[in-house]
Amino acid sequence: MMRNYITAFKYNLYIFLAPIKWRAVEIVTNVCRHLPRSRNKAVLGVGNNGRSIIVFDYKLPTPDQDAGSVRMEALLDILKQWGHVVFVPLTSKTSVHYEEALESQGVEIVYLSQVKRHLRDRKFAIAILSRAIVADVTLKMIRRVSPSTRIIFDTVDLHFLRTEREFGITKKASTGTLAVFLKKQETRLAGKCDQVWCVTEADKAALAEATEAEIAIVPTIHKLEERHLKFENRTGLLFIGGFAHSPNVDAVHYFLREIFPLVQQSIPGVRIHIIGSAMPPDILAYHSDSVNVLGYVADVDVYFERARVFVAPLRYGAGMKGKIGQALSFGLPVVSTTIGIEGMNMTNGDECLIADDPVHFAECVTRAYLDAGLWQKLSDAGYQHVQENYTPEIVCRHVHLLLDNLVSTPVKVQ
Secondary structure, eight states, X not given: OHHHHHHHHXXXXXXXXXXXXXXHHHHHTTTOTTSOOOOOGGGXXXXXXXXXXXXXXSSOOOTTTOHHHHHHHHHHHHHTTTSEEEEEESOOOOOHHHHHHHHHTTXXXXXXXXXXXXXXHSOOSEEEEESHHHHHHHXXXXXXXXXXXXXXXXXXXXXXXXXXXXXXXXXXXXXHHHHHHHHHHHHXXXXXXXXXXXXSHXXXXXXXXXXXXXXXXXXXXXXXXXXXXXXXXXXXXXXXXXXTSHHHHHHHHHIIIIIHHHHHHHSTTOOEEEEOSSOOHHHHTXXXXXXXXXXXXXXXXXXXXXXXXXXXXXXXXXXXXXHHHHHHHTTOOEEEOTXXXXXXXXXXXXXXXXXXXXXXXXXXXXXHHHOHHHHHHHHHHHHHHHHHHTSHHHHHHHHHHHHHHHHTSOOOOO
């Protein structure tokens, strides 16, 4: 409960201090020489078509640590095919490795100490604000400094919907209070931007109930991977997720306490590999002969290639779950809850198996694990589903059309 109170306090404090922060940045720019400077000098300017996009997020993408960064990295690659891309992280705390990775994509990095100057001196056709807290801090400043720039609010996932669902499970008053705050915040921001991006129809429907904003769907993005090992050469279960994200913590507790013991009765000796950054002590404590708790792993491909079944026992959340798209892109069959596969338009028994109670979930895991014919059917259908809906080529055409249409419309009057 205390964690949710602290989260709510941080949201309010961050938003309250935003105008002060921007003024302070202007004052200290010339004296804080230790702050990171604009990167990638060779690509300063605009793209070949004369268009530029500026993207704001709370940090540089860390695609080896969280699914949101995987989507952002792929999205930036799509955006730079439309115009020159400038990326602005709200925090300068990062590893040089992530800066270099972004620069290698041809993306220019600008830090807060210089962002107002860049907005004044360069013509940005579009600004994309990733996540509500980022949009709340930057929206007014962009409107004031660069009034001709169209602004997109990329929700990533609908935070209030995720928190409402968490409250439905935990019944914690602090979580309910946070959900109310987030709903007011996200709907207010949606109404002030020129376009809103949601990743699923469920997120779009929930937001559309509270605002008349223009809402488009931009899903997670997954390139197809090579499928090497067949059913008989694979072993074990797999779960992956960033553990700074509370739905993943809850999912692992739920699986290991209520589902995995049932699976072990049907598949003696089965192991599950659990991977993810920011793993808390209560998750690390599960490590045993049958539960391989790995924590952060830099290269997870080998685990997707060798596991036999991916489990996604999520009890709450919102948006599209990148971990599921990633598993499908490797041809790894998925057993998930309804919440887990939300927005992916998959059918139980075709592209995946779906179960919402422990007994049924354990039965589905057992079937997928032991039935070679079913395993192959799920592997092929899931792989094809990604190919038809979520590859960079598919999403690129959709995003470019959204951007083309947006720049031809007037900026929203505030």
